[in-house]
Amino acid sequence: MKLDRRTLLQAAGGAGLASLSSLLPAWAQSGSAGIAPTLPTLSGADIALSVGHTPFSVGGRTGHAVTVNGTLPAPLLRLREGQPARLSVTNTLDEDTSIHWHGLLLPFQMDGVPGVSFPGIRPRETFVYEFPVRQAGTFWYHSHSGLQEAMGHYGPIIIDPATPDPVAYDREHVLILSDWSFLHPHEILRRLKASPGYFNQQRTTVAGLLSGEDRMSAEERRMWAGMRMDPRDILDVSGSTYTYLVNGHGPAENWTGLFRPGERVRLRIINAAAMTIFNVRIPGLPMTIVQADGENVRPVETDEFQISIAETYDVIVQPTEDRAFTIVAEAMDRSGMGRATLAPRLGMSAEVPPLRQIPNLTMRDMGMDMGSMAGMSGMDHGGMDHGSGGMNMRDPSLAPPNMAVGVGVQTISPMPENRLSERPTGLETVDHRVLVYTDLVALTPNRDTRAPSRTMQIHLTGNMERFMWGFDGRRFSELVEPIRFARNERVRVTLINDTMMSHPIHLHGHFFELVNGHPGHQPLKHTVNVAPGGRVSFDLTADNPGDWAFHCHMLMHMHAGMFNVVTVRPLDEAAS
Amino acid sequence: MRVIATALAPILLTIAPAAAQDHSAHTQTPPAQVTPAQTPDPHAGHDMQMPTDMQTPSVSASPGRGPADAADRYFDPAVMARAREQLRVENGEVITHAVILDRLEATFDDGDEGYAWDVQGWYGGDINRFWWKSEGEGAFDGDVEHAELQLLYSRAITPYFDLQGGVRQTYRPEGDRTDLVLGVQGLAPYWFEVDGALFISNEGEVTARAQAEYDLRLTQRLILQPRAEVSLSAEEIPEFAMGAGVSNVLAGARLRYEITRSFAPYVGVEWSGAVGDTRDLIKANGDDPDATRVVLGVRALF
Numbered sequence: 087m088k089l090d091r092r093t094l095l096q097a098a099g100g101a102g103l104a105s106l107s108s109l110l111p112a113w114a115q116s117g118s119a120g121i122a123p124t125l126p127t128l129s130g131a132d133i134a135l136s137v138g139h140t141p142f143s144v145g146g147r148t149g150h151a152v153t154v155n156g157t158l159p160a161p162l163l164r165l166r167e168g169q170p171a172r173l174s175v176t177n178t179l180d181e182d183t184s185i186h187w188h189g190l191l192l193p194f195q196m197d198g199v200p201g202v203s204f205p206g207i208r209p210r211e212t213f214v215y216e217f218p219v220r221q222a223g224t225f226w227y228h229s230h231s232g233l234q235e236a237m238g239h240y241g242p243i244i245i246d247p248a249t250p251d252p253v254a255y256d257r258e259h260v261l262i263l264s265d266w267s268f269l270h271p272h273e274i275l276r277r278l279k280a281s282p283g284y285f286n287q288q289r290t291t292v293a294g295l296l297s298g299e300d301r302m303s304a305e306e307r308r309m310w311a312g313m314r315m316d317p318r319d320i321l322d323v324s325g326s327t328y329t330y331l332v333n334g335h336g337p338a339e340n341w342t343g344l345f346r347p348g349e350r351v352r353l354r355i356i357n358a359a360a361m362t363i364f365n366v367r368i369p370g371l372p373m374t375i376v377q378a379d380g381e382n383v384r385p386v387e388t389d390e391f392q393i394s395i396a397e398t399y400d401v402i403v404q405p406t407e408d409r410a411f412t413i414v415a416e417a418m419d420r421s422g423m424g425r426a427t428l429a430p431r432l433g434m435s436a437e438v439p440p441l442r443q444i445p446n447l448t449m450r451d452m453g454m455d456m457g458s459m460a461g462m463s464g465m466d467h468g469g470m471d472h473g474s475g476g477m478n479m480r481d482p483s484l485a486p487p488n489m490a491v492g493v494g495v496q497t498i499s500p501m502p503e504n505r506l507s508e509r510p511t512g513l514e515t516v517d518h519r520v521l522v523y524t525d526l527v528a529l530t531p532n533r534d535t536r537a538p539s540r541t542m543q544i545h546l547t548g549n550m551e552r553f554m555w556g557f558d559g560r561r562f563s564e565l566v567e568p569i570r571f572a573r574n575e576r577v578r579v580t581l582i583n584d585t586m587m588s589h590p591i592h593l594h595g596h597f598f599e600l601v602n603g604h605p606g607h608q609p610l611k612h613t614v615n616v617a618p619g620g621r622v623s624f625d626l627t628a629d630n631p632g633d634w635a636f637h638c639h640m641l642m643h644m645h646a647g648m649f650n651v652v653t654v655r656p657l658d659e660a661a662s
Numbered sequence: 663m664r665v666i667a668t669a670l671a672p673i674l675l676t677i678a679p680a681a682a683q684d685h686s687a688h689t690q691t692p693p694a695q696v697t698p699a700q701t702p703d704p705h706a707g708h709d710m711q712m713p714t715d716m717q718t719p720s721v722s723a724s725p726g727r728g729p730a731d732a733a734d735r736y737f738d739p740a741v742m743a744r745a746r747e748q749l750r751v752e753n754g755e756v757i758t759h760a761v762i763l764d765r766l767e768a769t770f771d772d773g774d775e776g777y778a779w780d781v782q783g784w785y786g787g788d789i790n791r792f793w794w795k796s797e798g799e800g801a802f803d804g805d806v807e808h809a810e811l812q813l814l815y816s817r818a819i820t821p822y823f824d825l826q827g828g829v830r831q832t833y834r835p836e837g838d839r840t841d842l843v844l845g846v847q848g849l850a851p852y853w854f855e856v857d858g859a860l861f862i863s864n865e866g867e868v869t870a871r872a873q874a875e876y877d878l879r880l881t882q883r884l885i886l887q888p889r890a891e892v893s894l895s896a897e898e899i900p901e902f903a904m905g906a907g908v909s910n911v912l913a914g915a916r917l918r919y920e921i922t923r924s925f926a927p928y929v930g931v932e933w934s935g936a937v938g939d940t941r942d943l944i945k946a947n948g949d950d951p952d953a954t955r956v957v958l959g960v961r962a963l964f
Contacts, residue, residue, distance in 0.1 A: 182748075194732055194733070195732075195733060195735075195736040195737070199749075200745050200748065200749060201742075201745040201746045201747075201748055201749025201750070202733065202746075202749065203733055204733055204736070204737055204745075205733075205737050205738075205741045205742055205744070205745040206745055206748075232752065275756065275758070276758045276759070276760070277923075277963075279756065279758045279760070279788075280758070280760035280762070280963065281760075281923065281963060284923050285923075287882050288882070289879060289882065290879070291879040291880060291881050291882060292878065292879065292880045292881075293880060293881045308852075311851070311852045311853050312851050312852055313851070314822065314849055314851055314852075314853060480821075493788070493789060493818040493819070493820065493821055494788070494821075495821065496821045549821050551821065551822060551849060552788055552818065552821070554788050556754065561753070561754030561755070561788070562749075562750065562753035562754045563750050563751060563753060563754030563755035564754065565750070570726065571726065572726035573726055575726075631728075631732070632732040632733075633731065633732040633733060637753075644753060645752065645753060645756065646753075646754060646756060647753055647754030648753075649753040649754070653726070653728075653732070654726065655726030655727055655728035656726055656727055656728040657728045657729070657732055657735065658728075
């Protein structure tokens, strides 16, 4: 379909008048007519960014944010496939900062992880990132220093393809989802260490048992309690402190993106939250997923999808009616939502659906095969606690020899299942279509068709009571061995989630192929959500030499130790 | 001592090596063999070629040769070394602290009005912590009846339990004591917070104390907390009117309302009684071996 430039320009002018907030870049301002190539965003061969302190207001309160060029979210970077990028980043903070270009394939020394790819950017210093732009799609960027990302240091990147885009659309909007707290992220982490259920205001109660609202019998509660596990421990940090943002707008501020009925609207959705997985839907409007993590996929229509932290999804919607639609980004634990509106004109809004029932975790989320549990109804569930026989939730013989089964390992999934074809947490029984990972099929054939020459297993481990997280039972601070790959080798990596939490696992510098039942067309991803008690395999061609970060994108999980370095050697092709 | 054993049983159970547990009950259903594949396969996504690495992961020694740290090629190795150390600390070595004011209360017992406190705090990492605890009580119109401060090194030894050792200084009108402390604190199955310790005083007395509490959530904010405590002594200590064996038992329940997770006022009732030889000693002194108090206080987390 053809782009009507003049209409977009007129709409852009209107949006400019309507928006008064200097803290928002044009594309993120409410009433945005959408992004057109002509709209002022940061693009070109030489881009200057400055990291600093900025006040940020939402819901009538003002807090302290760490921002790029003074806006939250940070400016949209619009690049073109094939161009050389030059980005100078100046640090005006009193502490080190950095920018990691999430999902971009670039030389490792430009990846922006202090202590892995470079030393970081010291106060009052400027670091110049230079790399060729090799991809096209939706990506994002954020700080990899301390917990700055949780304070607003994130923004979107769009790279336009060098060749005609296989996705046709008339208009596009960026929706960058995030979570904002007026508590400093270090204070959030401190409270989690002191009291792991601190932010959970949705635990099972006696009142919930009596009224039936908890949907959990006394017997089931007894079983969970015997294991010292909380079936309502779904997200560590909840809406009790977070305001969920869409393009920097709280739910009441209702960010609005405009459309004209009949248009194909491309929504580029990015989860830049620190600790929140969202379930996204637009009641009344089916969504066609066309891209995941910046890589095109075969279009698949759905009504709701889960977007884990650091993932991106591009969807096409085609509203034909002259009315508003609510974009709902509900936190996975149902403790709050991000809300925005798609409307033909500013000031319109549609019904905002109430938060849905709080999900209860099941034994499957503890890595137990429900099949083998079938005969368990008559069995004494109390026998599930440690030491009294029955199901052992922490059997060291199930751990590989290289795993440290210590204080940091609370449970070991007895039977971790491949859950890629399952609906994600909380969406198991909703009465509309839900995207599952097996729906993702790469649009173009996978480039590397070799069978993996070796396999590798990495356990995602943790202790929720102590808020300790790590890989194979170790926190990164314990001087762990890096994960080593030979250059260009093809490896099947299996991630096994030994915990009851979801972990969005991100590998820098590479896209891996999700082993989801579509050989030859395995979807390429930079981040994959490993469901509680589940396992995920991906095929990796380690073709980008250097040192790379590999970590859980739950920022506090990473900070608590769920991090490692991946090395790809040799560095020089000639030496191999 | 049997009571100690009973009180510590959940702790010991948890500490018992998990390896000793019986998991013969596992009946792993072997996954169906499906050739990986065709798109409309209902099993799509189940990479049913259940990796053979499930039990024996292949760990390659060190694939690929090259420098240990790639970034040293582009940046000053000394500067990178500092950045790497910071990265190490920032990803796992979280040093933090907490102060838990479990009880700060006014007590009402037949016209006798007094106060009591029970507070603890820690500073450190996930495994090693400096831990301190203080508790005490007194009458509003009189002296402090008992006050103690423990300074402990605490080490996480299992996913749920810490081993703690250190010193305790106790002040009492009848005489002060300095003790060596060896204790265990943590979370027992069914969410019981337990704390048990053995004390050896500078006078050679051996005593012990164990306590357990439980949070029963009536609603998200209204919480009923039953709490029990048992004190023991290896020998008679006439100075403190303590007999050998179990000396005192205490049981109470507090109903708190969490205005925030960090601040909760409560109301409660607590009964304490002397037992065994201790009871006789107290009666011989002409004192009442039992007491029932109404308590009013706040719980706070800093």
